[in-house]
Amino acid sequence: MNDTICFDFRNQGKDMQENKDVERREVEEKRNSSRVQATFIKYFAYILIFFGFLYFLVRYVFPMLR
Template sequence: MEEHKNIEIKREEKTNNSFVGATFIKYAAYIIIFFGFLWFLIKYVFPMF
């Protein structure tokens, strides 16, 4: 008599939503700072020349 063993392997791929959110906020802040710097250059520095 032959025995068959069923082995189930469950793998859960979890994305850490707090990590994704923190990364998004970090890069959004970088972009806002970058555009703020560009606005400062255009508004105040370039008119001096």
């Protein structure tokens, strides 16, 4: 008895491709220079206000405490 086993490999590749869940991720580089400039101006204003407040304390408030 010569038993041969035949497999049908034609649809196996298609089934394997259909069963795969592929998640695609797109990475966008943020190059919005106006947003960077606005942030820089905002933090520069914070620093300027902070040093202005310190100047006010040193110049006017501390001499009154003596």
